Amino acid sequence: MRTLTYIILLAAPLALAACDAADDTSETMMPDEMANSDSMPMSGEMPMAEETGGEQSASAEGTVTAIDPEAGTVTIEHSPVESIGWPAMTMAFEADAQILEQVSIGEGIAFEFRTGTEGSVVTSVTPR
Numbered sequence: 284m285r286t287l288t289y290i291i292l293l294a295a296p297l298a299l300a301a302c303d304a305a306d307d308t309s310e311t312m313m314p315d316e317m318a319n320s321d322s323m324p325m326s327g328e329m330p331m332a333e334e335t336g337g338e339q340s341a342s343a344e345g346t347v348t349a350i351d352p353e354a355g356t357v358t359i360e361h362s363p364v365e366s367i368g369w370p371a372m373t374m375a376f377e378a379d380a381q382i383l384e385q386v387s388i389g390e391g392i393a394f395e396f397r398t399g400t401e402g403s404v405v406t407s408v409t410p411r
């Protein structure tokens with residue numbers, strides 16, 4: 284009986300060690316898989332994310348559909364902006380008070396803006 288107990292006591296740590304070993308192999312496989320998935324799509328996406336993160340400037344034409352001085356925004360129904368691949372759409376641009384003073388609802392305008400991850404900001408407006 285004593286020998287059997289000893290065998291069990293000896294076997295238990297061995298079994299644990301075997302489990303640890305199994306964990307280790309599955310853990311070492313994880314970084315491999317992650318490294319593979321990193322190197323494949325991530326390296327392709329990273330430069331693109333940086334491109335869209337950087338601000339771009341463009342000019343467009345449109346019609347003012349709403350002005351919100353409190354929010355500091357002007358909503359413009361604008362035609363396509365080919366230089367940055369935008370389709371025609373109605374969207375809100377940020378604009379400072381000076382810009383907002385120059386526009387009125389229903390007015391056709393040509394405008395310049397910059398756009399990036401923080402949103403799009405009208406930088407100048409001319410009546411059309």
Ligand SMILES: [Cu+2]
Nearest residue numbers: 369372373374
């Ligand atoms: Cu737009």
